[in-house]
Every structure is written in C-alpha cells, then in structure tokens.
Amino acid sequence: MIAQLTKSERQSALVILLALAVVGLAMAAGGRHDPFGVHGAIVLLAAILGIFGVISGYYAPEPSPDRLDSYYDSPTKFGIIVAMVWAVIGMAVGDWVAWLLAYPEWTFDAAWASFGRLRPVHTSGVIFGFGGNALIATSFYVMQRTTRARLPDQLTPWFVLFGYNLFCIIAATGYLMGVTQSREYAEPEWYADIWLVIVWVTYFILYMRVLARRQEPHIYVANWYYLAFILVVAMLHIVNNLAMPISWGSAKSYSLFSGVQDAMTQWWYGHNAVAFFLTSGFLGMMYYYMPKRAGRPIYSYRMSIISFWGITFFYMWAGSHHLHYTALPQWVQSLGMTFSVMLLVPSWVSAGNALMTLNGAWHKVRDDATLRFMMVAAVFYGLTTFEGSFMAIRPVNSLSHYTDWTIGHVHAGALGWVAMITFGAIYASVPWLWKRESMYSAKLVEVHFWLALAGTVIYVFAMWNSGIIQGLMWRTYNESGTLAYSFVDSLVAMHPYYIARAVGGAFFLLGAIIGFYNILMTIRSAPSVETQNAADFPVTGPAAAPALQPGE
C-alpha cells in the first residue's frame, strides 16, 4: 500500500501521522483521569501504527507512472473489507441487544454490558461502520468510472478511510465507557465530532477534485446523490454537534441549544441523517450498480430529476414529525407532517424508476441473487418510504410513537433497503475489483439472500405486531375510564415478539457472516485474466468541457 504512494505523499503521510501522534499524546496527558485520556491513547496508538506502516514502505521505489492509466481501486477494496468487518460487529451487537430486551438480566451486572451502552455500538456500527465505509468505498469506485478520471492523488482517499474508521473506533469504545452526548445517531463527543469534520471536509474536497477533472461532459445521477450525501451530512453534523466541552481534558460537553430548540435541532439532524446518509448515499450506489448489473438503461432520466430534487427539498422540512405531540409548537409539527406526505411522491418515483429499469432484465433478477438483492432493496425502499410518510401523519403517530412500530419501520429501511442494496453492490464489485470471473460461490450468495430476506421479514412483522399491540395497550381505557393495562403488562405482551425479532436478527447476521466468508474466498481464489474490461480505464489529459443539462 505504501509503495503506491509517491515519495512526497509518503512524507505528507508522516507529517500528518506525527501531528496526530502529538494530538493523541496531549489528549492522553490532559485527560488522564477521564475516558478522554483513553481515547488519547487510542489516537496515539493509531498514529504510531501508521508511522511504522509508512516507514516500513518508505524506501520502496517510486510508483510507476503507468498507474495513471488505471483507476485507483486499492482504497475501495480496503473499504469494502472494513465495511464487512463492521457489518459483522454491528449486527452481532444488534442481535445481542435484541436478546437483552427479551432477557434483560443478561448484563452480568457490568456497566459496559448494559443495553444503554451496547445499543449505540450497534447503531453506529451498522450505520457508520458498515454503511459509511460501504458508501465511501463505492463512491470512490463510482466517481472514477462515471467521470473517467482517476482519483487525483493516492494519499487523500486513504486519509478519508483511515480517518473515518478512527472516528468509528473512538465512537464505539466511547459508548462502552459511557461517553455519549445522548443525541441519537450523534452520540460521539465533541473531539470525535471535530475529527469527523476534518475527515468529511477532506472527503468533500476529494469528490469535487474528481468532478473537476472529469472527462465526461455530464455528471451522472449517482454522483448527484453521493455529492448530496457528502455535502448535507457535513452540514447536519456540524450544526447538530455545536457544543461546549466542560474542559480541554474532559470528554463531556454541553449542547449549545437547550430545551425544545435542542430537540428540534437533534431531529432535524436525525431525520436528515436518514435522508442523506441512508437514502441519498445508497440511491447513489443503486444508480450505478443496478443498471450496470442488469445491463439496462435507467428507465427515465426525467424521473431521476424529479426524485432527486424532490427528496433533497422535501426531506429538509420533515424532521419535526419525530416530535409530534411534544413541547414543539403545533405549527412546526404540521409543517413536518405535510412535507412528509409530499415526500412520498419523489421517494416512490425513485423506487419506481429503479424497478422499471429492471424491465427487460427480470430473467436476470430470477437467476442472479446479486441483482435480486438490489431489486428487493428497491421494493423495501418503496415500502419503507410509504410507511414513513404514513407514520408522520399526526393521528397515526399518536399510536405509533414510542412503540416498536418505529423500530420495525427503521429496520425495514435499514435491513431491507440499506443493507440489501449494499450487499448487492458489494457482490457486484468484488469480482470486478479483484479481477475474478465471479464470486467464489454463487450458491452462498443465494443462501445469503434468502437468510437476509427471511430475517428482515421476521424482524419487521414481529415489530409491527408488537408495536401496534403496545400502542393499543397504552391507550386502552376500561369502563371505569382509567387505563386498562399497566406498562409491565405491555412488556409481558412484547416478550414473544422480542424473541422473534432476535431470531430474525440472527438470520440476518448469519447471512452477513456467510457473505463475508464468500468475499474472502473470492479474494483468495485465482484471478482470471480475461475479465479485464477493455473500457475500464480513465482518460488522461485536460478535463472535458463541462456541459450541463437540466437537473445537474
């Protein structure tokens, strides 16, 4: 890996790592009585490992200029493997906390093993660890191919990937030590947030540099979505994490906002994290891998435009539907609800455009589990966006809010849409990246597909049932006009569904483990010479004259 960097890039890497080591040392010293110090030690250790890595390859010969005739895919390969590692960790912890809900005594009286600390390890592990790495890795792949430009240098993509994973590790270890801002999906504390800003802005600049060097006059839809993902997530992350640390040697900070403004900022972030991380990013993925795998043109460029701008515009307003019937003023709730309803149209146009793209390739969907992953993802995307708009309607929300229905909805999206499209994209790219004819075992892809689908369906049905039962039990009055059930009664009613959910999750986890094995075996198998695509190389020379068309 170091041999792929130029001499000056190796020097820059050393400078960056030395600076990081100094920061880590300062953190470790300043926060020696606090979890902050442990994180300093982790940063220092990561920097030292990096320095050793760079030194070990420092005197390797300068990379050949021939490299500029091919795309730079090593970071993508690394990102995909790391994404799968996080998938297994995140889903395993997820299934464990699912069992904890059914059997809460399984915490062994250890603070780190409590539900409250493990649950964010699951959510951050799958969203940021698995989803984020998969998005970064595939975006590097897709941006190079759809612009026919190689990544501008060798160092920046590695900085983005390693920096991002350092953030994920600090986040996960922090949760176990009880470090949290208590903001859902934004739990990491101030120093981790500052680091992520640095990494993310670098990622954004990298993307813009590739776009500026593009050899294609037009910008493909996948890039619109990836760019929206990168840009808006930067904005969301910065605003929602505005906070004041209690000291330079402490992990603890306090939000700049208070009261209902704080709640609104958090759910503006929370909902748009769903929108721009879990929707836009993965739509970008779908827009490249699905037509590529199906061998079909995108059904309608015009529908792409409507859905892209519709999603981008409407989502921004919808966050307040997370705070129906709370201290949030009613007018903000009404706005959130109406925009959530309108949001259904561009969402369904996206899902429809994806499924119509498969017209003429349905026989491939039948035979090819990789393409079927993507097809089922589009179906779940449509299902989940309908459910989301429905649940945003205030009277519906009065039943669904605070119940497992919400958890079921999130997982229909996370398992059915996000994870399925990612597995589809990964199964498509692994043979392309490692120049193999196909995956090691098509049968195992098939097994993974059915495990994932069965797991998702079991999970979602269990949560629909338990959520609606829960919601009804909480609002049922007896003839005397008092509540018919105690809260404990509703917990007892949930128990069988909690077990079913944990079983569904175990199916999904097992599928991911099989998938990881299949990927590793594909990498280990012998490369085939003939699969090199004749057109799979960048065009060198000055950037093409940009030509814009409606929508770009």
Next chain:
Amino acid sequence: MGHFERDPHTGHMTTGHEWNGITELNTPVPKVIWLFLACTVIFAIGYWILMPTWPIGRTYTKGLLGDDVRHDVAQSVKQAALDRSVWSARIEKESFADIQKDPRLMDAVRETGRALFGDNCAACHGRNAQGGKGFPNLTTSSWLWGGTPEAIFQTLTVGINSAHPDTRTSQMPAFGKDGMLPRADIDKVVAFVRSLSQPNAKDLDPTKVAAGKELFAANCASCHGENATGNTEMGAPNLTDAFWIYGGDAQSIETTLWNGRQGHMPTWENRLSELDRKILALYLVDLRKADK
C-alpha cells in the same frame, strides 16, 4: 454530440449520454406521477389553510379551524375526569366499609387498581403482588402494619422508614454485629424461632430451643410479643406463621439476627392522589379475599 439510441425493449430514446456503459432513457414522467404529486400538494396546502402551520414573524398562521392541541388535551383531560367522577367522587367521600359493600364501586377499584399496582408497586412487590426476598407478599393475611384498608392506606401515605415526617419507623436491631448477643446465644434464638413455625423440623435440638425461648423472652418479646405473634403497632412481624420477608430457614434467620434489618417503603403522598391510594388499599384487601 451524444449517441441517441432507441431502447428495443421500452421503445424510448436514450438521452445520448453514456457513463461506463450506463445509459438513460428519456422516458417522460408518467401522468400518474404528476397527479399523485398534485394530490399530495393539494392536501398539504389544504392542511396549511385549515391548521396552524406557517411562522409569520413572532406568531404563526392559526388556520381556519382554529385547532389548538394544548387546548384539546386540556379539554379531554377535563372531560375524562368528569366521566370518572361518577364513581371516583364516591370513593373519595365514602368510608372504606361503605365502598366495600358496593359491588359496582368495587368493580371500578379492581379495574383501576390493577393498572395502578402494575405501574407503581409491581417493581418491588411483583406483578402478582406476591413479593420476593426482601419484599413482602401482599396476598397473605400477614401484615407488618395491619391489613385493614385504613392501615394499608396509612402505610401507602407515609411509607416505612421513609422521608415522610410521619413515617412509620421500625428496625430489627443487629444483635450479633452490635454485640448484644454472642454467637452461641443467637444460635439458640434461631432454633427457638424456627420451632415456632416449623415445630416438626427434625434438625432442631430441644435443649437449644428451650434455651432460645428464655433468650427470646428477654431480648425479643418486647417487640415481637411474648408468644411471638408480632405487633402491628411497631411493624414487628409475626414469627409463628409461614410468611417470611427475608426467608425462614436457619441461615436467613441467623443473618437477620446478626445484621439486623431495616426495610424501606417509599411515601406515596406526593406521587399518588388520595383517590389512587384509597383505590390501591381497597384493591389489596380485595386481592387477599379473591385469593382465598
């Protein structure tokens, strides 16, 4: 520029662009989508006209319906209280004995008491009120401070060893730890106490029991009574029945004697209304009857 092609499958033209082998069709947006979009936009605009929605300076559009959730909630809470007052006003006013005589009032007590108990008491006393180690079983006839509705109501109100100024107070002294009785004497008292509720236990040494009886009269009878049936004035448990809060085996009794005990029941005066406490007291008495 561009290379336009007709897609043989759909019959639509491509847009003329190609990225890494991917092309796009220039398919027009189906009419049904425009219709769908129009419907949702019309719904949204209609909602904006009728309901409070848009901020304007320091206030917001109130909407033609003049809806106000805060007002709605206040109204429905008021209405619900009014609906309940048919029976709740009577429970508030009437004496425990009168309420217990009225089967319709007792139906309301049972319905309401179950959820009240589940939400407030079950965490310690268990969902079926049968307690657990350290937490009294409330379905038996054995009550530390008396099992009448009045006594239970008082216990709920002031608590036991709680922060309430009028709290019920009771303590089992640590006879061993505080050096009031040597280990050998404690063994004897344990044997005697066990003989009260388990007279047929085979491992009891009659000489120890006899010696324990004397020690009991000197050290324990002041609270538990000469015949060890307890005293509800002081919250001293009856030691002759089969109900034990901390366990009735030799080891548990020994631990109790050695370390002492001081149970805690919170005061509910500021957390539950008088009506709710009255319902709970009646509910527990009724639960005991239903069990028998």
